[in-house]
Amino acid sequence: MTGQTQVRRGADRGPARRPPEAGPRAHARPNPRNRTRSISLHAIVVVVGAFVLVPLLYGVIGGFKNTQQLSTNPFGLPSPWVPGNYTSVLSSGSFWRELWNSTFIAVATTVLVVAVSAMAAFIFARFSFRGRELLFTLFAAGLMFPFAVAILPLFVLLRMFGLLDNPLGVILPQAAFGLPMTIIILRGFFRAIPGEIEEAATLDGCTAFGFFWRILLPMARPALATVSVLAIVASWNNFMLPLVVFNDPNWWTIPLGVQQFQGQYASDTARILAYIVIAMIPALGFYAVAERQLIGGLTAGAMKG
Structure with a gap:
């Protein structure tokens, strides 16, 4: 009876379950090549x-x-x-004046270059006319023209028009040299917007400028933010052009202030370091705030292009 009972109990339990076989991923080992690369x-x-x-x-x-x-x-x-090195810099009026000059010139340059580049990129992206690609190539060729080569004729032109010791003498050339890169970036974004949207806007009675102002620009906010960050950083770090244009210390920017401060306190290295660190804070802070927008805009532009 005992043997029959055990057999019945074994039959009731059914066939014995096999342990789940480990798949190839369970025993997969990291690829040495990927590990070395990491x-x-x-x-x-x-x-x-x-x-x-x-x-x-x-x-x-x-x-x-x-x-x-x-x-x-x-x-x-x-x-x-x-801490006196930092407090002496922060308590000086010249530093805050140079900070204001750099901010004013950077913002004015950015507004000008983004406004002009957006309109030019709109023409290159949404209109077809003879010589369009040739003209766009000429704008793109401006990237290969070094700024240092143009400094002497630029100085002559600025003196001829009376723009020395004038913020426009820095704002206008900076905007001109910032146009090629900005137009290239914005054109890629504008071309990626579907033509059906423009056709629907035209059927609703929207003009070309209305489509540009009401539809295209709001859709291109990542691109506009990207080129704005690039223009502000380039203007903030510009040293050669303000050095040539400004003889009046009242219009000196932060890079010129660093040079002047270094010459004035050449023997006080600690104070020079304090001045340089404080001068870097606005640019680093701005870049830290706009870093995500900058990288996101460039990545989106690369994916669309």
Whole structure:
């Protein structure tokens, strides 16, 4: 009876279940080639980050030292901390005047270059006429024209028109040299917008300018933000053109202020470091805020193009 009972119990349970076989992914090992590539990329990122962050940290910490501490202990922490280098820069009226000049020139340049480039890119993207591609190629060729080559004839023209020691002498040339890149970027965005949208707007009685102003520009906000960031950063970092145009210290920008401050306090390295660090804060802050928009706009433009 016991044997029959055990047989029946075994039959009631059904056939024995096999353990699930492990698929090929369960025992898959990471590809050595992919692992090597990942390690190499991380190493490159670490090295590049070190090249960027180490000088920045050295400047920030060095601004809290005096010249003697920089000579005896250049890489250590300040002992004692000297915040007077930063406070003396922030309390000077010349720094805030240079900050305002740089901001005003950068904003004016950006508004001008984006407005003109948007209209030109609209013509190149949505209209067909003889010589369009040739004219666009001429604009694109402006990218290969170095600014330093044009500085002498540009100075002669600015002096002829009385634009020396005038912010327009910096704003207008900066906008002119920023047109090629801006037109190329905006044209790619404008061409990616479907033609059916323009046809529907035309049937609703929208003019060409109305389509450009009411439909095209709102749809191209990522592109407009991208070119605006590029124009502001380029204007903020421009040194040669303000150096040629401005002799009046009241119109000096931040790069010129850094040069003047370095010449005035050539023996006080710690104070120079403090000035440079403070001068970098507006540009770094602006780029940190606009970084996502900049990268997103460039990526979207590349995908559409």
